Amino acid sequence: MHDKDDSNRPERRSALIALELYRLDIDIAALSEVRFSEEGNLQEHGAGYTLFWPGRPATEGNHSGVGLMIKTSIASTLESLPTGHSDSIMSLRLPLKNKEYATILSVYAPTLQAKSEEKDRFYSELRHVLRRTPPADKMIILGDFNARVGQDADTWRGVLVRHGVGNCNDNGRLLLEICMELQLVITNTVFQLKTTWMHPRSRHWHLMDYILYRQRDLRDVLHTRVMPSAECHTDHRLVRFRIRIRPKPITRKGGPPRKKYNHSRLQSDEVKAVFQASLQNKFKKRQ
Template sequence: MIKTSIASILESLPTGHSDRIMSLRLPLKNKEYATILNAYAPTLQAKSEEKDRFYSELRHVLRRTPQADKMIILGDFNARGGQDADAWRGGLGRHGVGNCNDNGHLLLEICMELQLAISNTIFQQKDKLKTTWMHPRSRHWHLIDYILVRQRDLRDVLHTRVMPSAECHTDHRLVRCRILIRPKPITRKGGPPRKKYNHSRLQSDEVKAVFQASLQNKFENDSSQIDPSHGLLWSQLKTAILQTSEEVLGFSTKKNRDWFDENNIEINNLLTEKRAAHRTHLARPSCPLRRAAFRHSCRILQQKLRGIQNEWWSNLAIKTQQCADTGDYKGFYEALKSVYGPTHRVQSTLRSADGQVLLTNVTFILSRWSEYFQTLFGIDRTIHDSAILRIPQLPTKLGLDEPPSMEELTEVIRHLRCGKAPGIDGIPPEI
């Protein structure tokens, strides 16, 4: 639910990503946006497959959200985050409640991976202003409803607290968060934007030959002095290279993020046709012809979108393979980034051997892992024959009283390679 004044400025309707996740994109000043995401996570008793599916969908939605957007996540995550702020630095504040459970680990992992922070644990206040749900049997209050923001936008959060006096006819308490969104100021550039030449075209042998021939012609047709100065030589060389690059290579265009943005005009035309059919259907829902026309437009739209997406993936695969064959590693990794997106490396904290010190430095963490594996594999272990005899042997499943010897097994393998095998102590020859 939003105010009517906000609904009038929305550029798109709320999006339902699944039965547990939906989002709304609000326009701000200076062409900025704030994405509000609402989530309802599975309970602690739910199956692990259902939990993994929910957090996988949540990761997908968050990664598809533009990085420049202000992110506000409201949700009942059915998770207890605990109070270990040192282990989850940046994602969990120092004023948590209770102990962490399995759902809390899943929530904190996605917070650390995607640079999110739990605003409920940032402010020091009474527990009754932080806890949101009371267990029906133990009658203990827990914090399971959260408001998450990006860690870089944590300074915009003025206060997050529970409203105990609000009656919502539910066993959860209302949570309120006050945020002062500060739009970025408009940056004024000093001059026109600089254009970049499309150097990737030099990977083609034909373009490289044309570039060399054009540059050679400019040098031969240059009627300069017999013994020009160094400054004049440099000016002529610079002018020839820049002109040849502009004529042969051209300028690089702005790179789109994915296949949807790259085909924005075509997709918008398809969406316009579908929306027109939808409005016609809503004008008279009982008309079977209009309903059939709307379903047909939806089917055609899905087919064309799949075709556009498949064509984009095919072209990207051809480009990636061409870059790999020609040794263009820059273009190869740019193609990979367009598929996977930018990666954010998160260094997980580690405790010392005695468990008293929390290691955050990369060097100390690597030293602790080295110490752990040296201790694990450096100990001389004694294996007793009785332990080996307790291991069930495969031939016992065939009805043998005792396992065959190594010589007997070798003889069987040799005969199997020849196409026949003799019987050994009760094993029929066909086995």
């Protein structure tokens, strides 16, 4: 999600974004152009989300920046805080059921006009992070890649599927190459989607925001779709991604353990009668 010129926007955009994510029931959102200095986090108590960001030192200014906004209930299950690898790449390792994990990245790639050195540095950092990810982890990369990947599914088999959009540009080729190298699929092309960003001068719509996933785990993906109704004061449309994974259950701290009941015994008329009589006696004593 990105800034856009809007003199009426609220002072705390993070609060607005959190409320919108709550309305749409989004568990984890990747944000771009957060523009906060230093590393930090901020809780939006009203909506129940926590924003994490890496940031640059205050002396360097803030030209890009990424972040992750996570339901606070999910953030409380993390074994470690999200990691900022640069102001353009941030990751978290989410514990799942059965001792599995999902590594989730929020990224913001250089624009088409950026210098080639800046693009090379970004993709070198991204490769480094992805290669260090444990091979057994589910891997989800979310973000604005400032790239058009086109629709040549024959050349980029396994990376692009049948619903690519438009033509490929130089940034798109860089993205396709790293996906081919690391066996990632661009899930936007698995489903027929709307575009995500409109060029301010040409007024043409393009697909620029992508969600990448391991090809071997593609069966986990339920859908990737664009949410035109989401209003977070951004000039990009929100892309929603649903997968078939289960986060680690939240462990209650303190208090007695929950009692377990054998409900199947209530199928016996005799047991059911005794249970109903017991309940009635308890209610009479409280009156």
